[in-house]
Amino acid sequence: MDILSLFVVLPIIVIIALVFTNNLKQARQIAMTGSLIQLGMAINLLFAYIKEESINDSIFVFTKDIVWFEQFNIHYNIGVDGISVALILLTSIIVLAGVFISWKTYDLPKEFFISLLVLATGVYGFFISIDLFTMFLFYEIAVIPMYLLIGIWGSGPKEYSAMKLTLMLMGASALLLVGILGIYLNSNADGGPLTFSILEISQVDIPFEAQKLFFPLTFIGFAVLGALFPFHTWSPDGHASAPTAVSMLHAGVLMKLGGYGVFRVAMFLLPEGAMVWSWFFIILAATGVIYGAFAAIRQTDLKYINAYSSVSHLGLVLFALLMLNKTAWNGAILQSLSHGFMTALFFALIGMIYTRTHTRDITKLGGLLKVIPFISVIYVIAGLASLGLPGFSGFVAEMNIFVGAFQNEDMFHRVLTIISVSAIVVTAVYILRVVGIMLMGPVKNESFLSLPQATWYETTGVLLLLLPIVAIGVAPLWLSDMILKSIQPFLQGVL
Amino acid sequence: MGLSVLTWALILIFMGGAGKSAMFPLHIWLPDAMEGPTPVSALIHAATMVVAGVYLVARLFPMYYFVEEGFVLNIVAYVGAFSSLFAAIIAITQTDIKRVLAFSTMSQIGYMMMALGVSGYDGHEGVGYMASMFHLFTHAMFKALLFLGAGSVIHAVHSNYLKDMGGLRKHMPITNITFLIAALAIAGVPPLAGFWSKDEILVAAFENNQFLYSIGILVAGLTAFYMFRLYFGIFWGKETNYAHKPKESPRSMTIPLITLAIFSVVVGFIPFSEYVTADRLGFVAHINYPLAATAVLIGLLGIVLAWIFYKKENDLAERFAEAFGFFYKWASNKFYFDELYLFITRKLIFKRISAPIAYFDKKYVDGTMEGIGNKTVVVANKIKGMQSGKVQDYAFGFISGVVVLAIVFIYLWTN
Numbered sequence: 041m042d043i044l045s046l047f048v049v050l051p052i053i054v055i056i057a058l059v060f061t062n063n064l065k066q067a068r069q070i071a072m073t074g075s076l077i078q079l080g081m082a083i084n085l086l087f088a089y090i091k092e093e094s095i096n097d098s099i100f101v102f103t104k105d106i107v108w109f110e111q112f113n114i115h116y117n118i119g120v121d122g123i124s125v126a127l128i129l130l131t132s133i134i135v136l137a138g139v140f141i142s143w144k145t146y147d148l149p150k151e152f153f154i155s156l157l158v159l160a161t162g163v164y165g166f167f168i169s170i171d172l173f174t175m176f177l178f179y180e181i182a183v184i185p186m187y188l189l190i191g192i193w194g195s196g197p198k199e200y201s202a203m204k205l206t207l208m209l210m211g212a213s214a215l216l217l218v219g220i221l222g223i224y225l226n227s228n229a230d231g232g233p234l235t236f237s238i239l240e241i242s243q244v245d246i247p248f249e250a251q252k253l254f255f256p257l258t259f260i261g262f263a264v265l266g267a268l269f270p271f272h273t274w275s276p277d278g279h280a281s282a283p284t285a286v287s288m289l290h291a292g293v294l295m296k297l298g299g300y301g302v303f304r305v306a307m308f309l310l311p312e313g314a315m316v317w318s319w320f321f322i323i324l325a326a327t328g329v330i331y332g333a334f335a336a337i338r339q340t341d342l343k344y345i346n347a348y349s350s351v352s353h354l355g356l357v358l359f360a361l362l363m364l365n366k367t368a369w370n371g372a373i374l375q376s377l378s379h380g381f382m383t384a385l386f387f388a389l390i391g392m393i394y395t396r397t398h399t400r401d402i403t404k405l406g407g408l409l410k411v412i413p414f415i416s417v418i419y420v421i422a423g424l425a426s427l428g429l430p431g432f433s434g435f436v437a438e439m440n441i442f443v444g445a446f447q448n449e450d451m452f453h454r455v456l457t458i459i460s461v462s463a464i465v466v467t468a469v470y471i472l473r474v475v476g477i478m479l480m481g482p483v484k485n486e487s488f489l490s491l492p493q494a495t496w497y498e499t500t501g502v503l504l505l506l507l508p509i510v511a512i513g514v515a516p517l518w519l520s521d522m523i524l525k526s527i528q529p530f531l532q533g534v535l
Numbered sequence: 536m537g538l539s540v541l542t543w544a545l546i547l548i549f550m551g552g553a554g555k556s557a558m559f560p561l562h563i564w565l566p567d568a569m570e571g572p573t574p575v576s577a578l579i580h581a582a583t584m585v586v587a588g589v590y591l592v593a594r595l596f597p598m599y600y601f602v603e604e605g606f607v608l609n610i611v612a613y614v615g616a617f618s619s620l621f622a623a624i625i626a627i628t629q630t631d632i633k634r635v636l637a638f639s640t641m642s643q644i645g646y647m648m649m650a651l652g653v654s655g656y657d658g659h660e661g662v663g664y665m666a667s668m669f670h671l672f673t674h675a676m677f678k679a680l681l682f683l684g685a686g687s688v689i690h691a692v693h694s695n696y697l698k699d700m701g702g703l704r705k706h707m708p709i710t711n712i713t714f715l716i717a718a719l720a721i722a723g724v725p726p727l728a729g730f731w732s733k734d735e736i737l738v739a740a741f742e743n744n745q746f747l748y749s750i751g752i753l754v755a756g757l758t759a760f761y762m763f764r765l766y767f768g769i770f771w772g773k774e775t776n777y778a779h780k781p782k783e784s785p786r787s788m789t790i791p792l793i794t795l796a797i798f799s800v801v802v803g804f805i806p807f808s809e810y811v812t813a814d815r816l817g818f819v820a821h822i823n824y825p826l827a828a829t830a831v832l833i834g835l836l837g838i839v840l841a842w843i844f845y846k847k848e849n850d851l852a853e854r855f856a857e858a859f860g861f862f863y864k865w866a867s868n869k870f871y872f873d874e875l876y877l878f879i880t881r882k883l884i885f886k887r888i889s890a891p892i893a894y895f896d897k898k899y900v901d902g903t904m905e906g907i908g909n910k911t912v913v914v915a916n917k918i919k920g921m922q923s924g925k926v927q928d929y930a931f932g933f934i935s936g937v938v939v940l941a942i943v944f945i946y947l948w949t950n
Binding site: 204207208269270271272273274331334335337338339469 | 880884885888889890892893896900901903904908
């Protein structure tokens with residue numbers, strides 16, 4: 041078994057093991073062990089990649105190619121570069137943290153962890169695929185369990201939210217499928233067989249007309265998952281209804297699939313289409329950045345605040361990708377990672393606050409810093425990271441994005457960059473507003489005085505997420521070097 | 536606007552520095568940050584954080600000086616001078632002693648900015664730059680001393696307000712003496728530290744821009760006045776009946792006071808101009824006796840006025856406040872800048888931008904998506920009648936279909 045396929049196979053083995061468990065204790069132990077092994081594998085992959093990358097200068101390493109469905113030339117074709125390695129590491133950390141945070145899932149624990157791991161399988165598969173069809177398949181595998189996870193273990197209008205989320209993402213998938221088939225049908229410019237292989241297609245000149253037609257389909261198809269304005273409305277409702285671990289995985293990992301797909305497929309295979317359309321999507325992305333931030337100010341539900349904050353932060357990822365230069369792309373990938381850890385941390389903390397106080401309405405909370413200091417302090421740290429304080433990962437990412445964006449010298453890019461930069465200030469407003477109302481001030485409810493402190497599993501989950509935020513913030517260079525090297529081959533198309 | 540990118544960049548950097556250094560109109564955070572504990576206030580306001588903006592401009596001074604012949608530097612000078620006057624006027628009207636000190640800090644930093652703004656580059660031309668850094672250095676000593684002294688007083692009387700204080704010189708001798716030294720230093724009385732640095736600033740202003748010099752000298756007088764208003768108000772003035780008899784603070788608080796007081800006396804004698812200059816070459820600074828004498832006289836005048844107003848309990852101050860009625864109220868409310876900011880944030884951003892966006896998102900963006908979903912259901916409801924389950928309906932549909940297709944085919948065939 042090769043090092044990459046293991047990422048898909050291991051969750052399946054864990055799922056099979058989970059089928060034979062019959063209580064919460066067994067289920068969570070197996071899920072934890074499985075996720076722990078995955079984290080170990082991801083770290084191992086990181087080191088293996090660094091070693092391999094120094095002697096092997098192809099775009100993807102550890103590649104493997106098995107013919108799967110010969111008639112359509114579909115392959116099980118896998119391989120990774122620095123970007124996917126980093127995202128796999130992100131996924132493994134968030135899955136493990138998610139398992140810790142769901143330590144006390146009393147309702148149908150077995151089924152819960154199974155769904156969670158199916159989702160993880162889809163995500164890992166997506167990140168290792170370099171065949172369009174396999175990629176799309178795993179993408180769908182990742183989206184479907186979300187419906188069950190929200191619909192069954194959610195809260196509030198959970199069926200409605202689950203339906204909305206799934207339908208909107210399915211609608212996006214339909215566009216994406218057309219886009220991918222369009223690329224496929226134009227992949228034999230020199231008369232050879234049609235192919236789904238990303239590497240082979242990147243060598244082909246897809247006709248300009250086809251690029252112009254299929255770029256927006258592919259872009260929107262992926263970007264809906266990246267909360268592109270105005271297709272973001274599934275996200276606040278979805279997050280609000282989802283159980284904690286699902287919100288974490290969803291915002292932390294699943295929404296990253298959007299940006300990653302845009303980068304890997306839309307930008308790489310349809311660079312001319314990207315250049316034609318970029319102005320239009322830049323406007324949408326910049327609108328999302330500023331709009332999400334302002335909408336977040338007005339919310340009172342913690343999860344809605346964070347969901348709109350994600351719209352704003354992920355808008356920046358798309359914004360940076362559309363800037364079509366190295367620095368901005370580096371920033372986009374870093375922002376994906378940084379937002380992944382940060383938002384997962386936020387949702388974990390919100391979940392912890394909710395299980396204690398049974399409300400997510402900030403106007404009903406107050407003075408939490410006095411009663412649950414650990415959770416509150418971490419919340420403040422996560423907030424500071426989110427508003428881009430130097431020393432945390434958000435700063436590194438945003439710095440790269442804005443410097444890269446400003447390298448485009450025309451008025452259009454500059455004005456939109458300045459508008460997007462101003463969202464940082466708005467971010468500070470909604471973060472500090474929550475800190476001020478919820479954590480500071482008098483304790484509003486007598487019953488809050490006896491709230492329990494964070495338990496060991498909650499602490500572990502939270503620290504797992506905090507560590508990378510600080511690590512990236514303090515020492516970003518090794519990561520950014522790895523990403524920059526991987527971006528290099530992708531730049532040729534747009535230069 | 537016909538300015539180069541570099542000029543805009545320098546203006547923006549200055550604006551960033553102005554925000555950090557509490558220059559008008561980005562000053563409103565500073566007095567409110569007074570809610571922090573006194574040692575923190577001392578650190579923020581006196582020595583380190585708040586002068587970062589001045590330091591930033593000073594670090595980039597060659598750029599400010601040479602780009603567009605110092606156009607941005609002029610902005611720096613006027614913003615500094617205005618902030619300094621503005622803050623000094625507000626300081627006279629405040630009753631919370633820490634707020635007086637906060638506005639005093641803003642005023643002194645305005646002084647430093649002004650000095651940078653009027654400075655030249657080569658040799659003695661760069662006296663403004665030198666004076667600015669010198670004042671930054673000496674100001675740190677006596678302002679930290681003033682804050683810690685205020686902390687000592689607040690610790691003793693459990694109040695921040697001047698009305699709860701008075702006659703403390705008998706109860707707190709060490710705090711009294713050290714506070715007096717700091718107040719004399721900031722008022723520019725020789726030979727204390729503030730005299731030397733302030734004198735250099737005024738020299739620089741006099742040599743480059745007489746108008747700014749006149750503002751500077753006015754602010755010097757106001758500084759002396761409000762500082763001694765504070766001093767007399769706390770340590771002299773009316774004998775307040777204290778619920779708990781105030782006593783001198785413990786040694787952990789008085790030792791820092793004494794240390795800083797010593798520094799406030801001696802640091803002025805450091806030949807600063809030999810080490811810190813704009814062009815990195817030292818020069819020897821000379822005292823300009825007429826200017827120094829004017830500054831000292833103005834300072835003494837301020838002290839004397841404060842002495843008349845506040846040494847003994849009297850109603851002179853109240854009568855003056857009434858005479859200036861409107862203006863006094865305006866100044867004591869900090870010229871309503873807090874209200875302006877609250878208007879912008881609460882009324883404009885929160886109510887006029889944020890709330891409509893949230894509404895728009897729910898109602899229209901999400902509404903459209905909902906609408907698509909609902910329409911699908913409506914259409915489904917409309918056409919579900921076709922699946923009636925009645926064999927007769929299906930047979931009818933089937934036969935009609937065959938007939939229609941037959942007609943179409945025959946039509947096509949015959950053509």
